[in-house]
Amino acid sequence: MSFLSRIMVLKSKAHFSTDGNNRPNDGGSSTFEGARKRKSNQAKSRVVLLVASFTVVYCIIGGRLAQFAMTPPDTTSSILPPDRLMASRPDIVDRNGALLATDIRTVSLFAEPNKIIDPDEAVEELRTVLPDLDTKGTYKKLAVKTSHFAWLRRQLTPKQQSQILALGIPGIGFRPEKRRFYPGGSTAAHILGYVNIDNRGVAGMEKYIDDQGLADLAAAGMTNDQPLQPVKLSIDLRVQDIVHDAVVNAVNNFQAxxxxxxxxxxxxxxxxAMASAPDFDPNYPNEGAAEGWLNRMTNGTFEMGSTFKTFTMAMALDSGKVTLRDAFDATNPIRIGGFTIHDFHGQHRVLTVPEIFQYSSNIGTAKIADLVGIDAHKEFLTRMGLLTKMDTELPELKMPTQPHVWKKINSITISFGHGVSTTPLQTAVAGAALVNGGKLIEPTFLPRSREQADAIAKTVVKKSTSDDIRFLLDFNGSKGSGRAARVPGYDVGSKTGTADKVVNGRYSHTLNFNTFLAAFPIDNPRYVIMTFCDEPKTGEHGGTISAYTAAPIARDIIARAAPILGIQPSFGNGNSALLVSY
Structure with a gap:
């Protein structure tokens, strides 16, 4: 049989093995369907398993993300987010736009301890650039191999950064930061305050700025490194520099x-302007922590001595019970409650009201206060803001102290400045109210117009009382103890105050707190000056009372600052020119 015949026979057999409709027989069809269903079920199972796997994975990822979102930031490494490290603070400028505080870019050194090969060697190399580096503390940080971050030194100089880079220590890096810079150093330290290592306000106007919302914005991550609008202060940097020099020189020259x-x-x-010494450099605030941080002008309370006689006189004149033409007998000391009150410059005679002020008579002042009465006395000092906490932008404010119960002896001693302690700045504020027509205006370190001041001013004494007080200040400034602060060409009205300090519950006769309250030009006062000198050991002409210590501070300030403030000097009578022959 040929090859072709065999193929034909096979095809014939195959043809007769199927039915007439050319479909496989029933047994073969069932087998095929079963196999197809099994494959289909397996495919579906695989798809379901794959979807389930992806679902589980995504659930795990989503859960972790939710956990991270609800977990507070880990601060154990002391690192801040980059946006907070580089967040800007606004510049601070004086009333004329002179720069007082600004941000500068710097870098800080950090380490990744898990990448440090030899901690000992790394510490030794770093000490070649940073000799004051804490060896033990740094080694402990670098030796923790499970740690991924540790600060080593904040706010390096560019030179230090380049020197450390040259060392080539693996696992050492730098992060950009902002550092606060004060061009004037300690010139306005107690006004500006300072910031901490993370550029957050700690004291002064820096803290005030944060308290106005900057700190909350930073905590919410809503700050950035873009420049902010400068904050303008009421300070005149030229006058501030003069005042700062005067108080620093007083501490040194008078050994105060x-x-x-x-x-x-x-x-x-x-x-x-406002300055207190000792002070500190806000660029390096920790170096002045011992004494320099205390702002004695606003955060220190002291007995103001005879400057308080200004307020006693104003109280009596405003009450109508006393006039400038009245006189009081100051011949003999006053004995009350086991105490004897006498005059330092005793005249031992009847004194008129201007003479009581001129000679700073304790006896005459005590009799004036007794005439007005205890309750009226307390009410007047409260009205003048001398017994309550001052309201201003600086956070460093101290509450004045007074007797729990006012008795006659308290009222008498308070009349000449003993028994009540208040801050020097609020004494100046109360003094301003006595010379500006009777308006008490809370102090501000921000610019304020005359209209804005009038809107918040409180009338505390009559204008006639203010006129009388200006007369008394002028009288004392030209004929009394205020002569030590008289500046040629400028009419300065003033009152001195020398208070014995309390040591171990008793008044010391060798330690004084000297104050000086002045206004100029006294015929129409524009500015009020308050100075003090605490425990001077010497003074001009060898004296340690106010006329030789606190008054010269004011004199030096007025002589240098008055021309800058635009006060025209006046020589001769009737503002006519005074001709001098040479």
Missing amino acids: KGAGAAVLDAHTGEVL
Whole structure:
């Protein structure tokens, strides 16, 4: 049989093995369907398993993300997010736009301990650039191999950064930061305050700025490194520099424990300058932590001595019970409650009201206060803001102290400045109210117009009382103890105050707190000056009372600052020119 015949026979057999419709027989069809269904079920199972797997994976990822979102930031490494490290603070400028504080870019050194090969060697190399590096503390940080981050030194100089880079230590890096810079150093330290290592305000106007919302924005991550609108202060940097020099020189020249001064606009309440010594450099605040941090002008309370006689006189004149033409007998000391009150410059005769002020008579002042009465006395000092906490932008404010119960002896001693302790700045504020027509205006370190000041001013004494007080200050400034602060060409009205300090519950006769309250030009006062000198051991002409210590501070400030403030000097009578032959 040929090959072709065989193929034909096979095809014939195959043809007759199927039915007439050319379909496989029933047994073969069932087998095929079963196999197809099994494959289909397996495919579906695989798809379901794959979807389930992806679902589980995505659930795990989503759960972890939710966990991270609800977990507070890990601060154990002391690292801040980059946006907070580089967040800008606004510049601070004076009333004329002179820069007082600004941000500068810097870098900080960090380590990844898990990448440090030899901690000992790394510490030794770093000490070649940073000799004051804490060896033990740094080694402990670098030796923790499970740690991925540790600060080593914040805010390096560019030179330090380049030197450390040259060392080539693996696992050492730098992060950009902002550092606060104060061009004037300690010139306005107690006004500006300072910031911490994370550029957050800690004291002064820096803290005030944060308290106005900057700190909350930073905590919410809503700050960035873009420049902010500068904050303008009422300070005049030129006058501030003069005041700062004057108080620092007083501490050094008079061997004093401290000194301070403030220049206040009598009609707006703006503080043009304020300084307290000892002070500190806000660029390196920790170096002044011992004594320099205390702002004695606003955060220290002291007995103001005879400057308080200004308020006693104003109280009596405003009550109508006393006039400038009245007189009081100051011949003999006053004995009350086991105490004897006498005069330092006793005249031992009847004194008129201007003479009581001129000679700073304790006896005459005590009799004036007794005439007005205890309750009226307390009410008047409260009205003047001398017994309550001052309201201003600086956070460093101390509450004045007073007797729990006012008795006659308290009222008498308070009349000449003993028994009540208050801050020097609020004494200046109350003094301004006595010379500006009777308006008490809370002080401000921000610019304020005359209209804005009038809107918040409180009338505390009559204008006639203010006129009388200006007369008394002028009288004392030209004929009394205020002559030590008289500046040629400028009419300065003033009152001195020398208070014995309390040591171990008793008044010391060798330690004084000297104060000086002045206004100029006294015929129409524009500025009020308050100075103090704490525990001077010497003074001009060898004296340690106010006329030789606190008054010269004011004199030096007025002589240098008055021309800058635009006060025209006046020589001769009737503002006519004074001709001098040479």
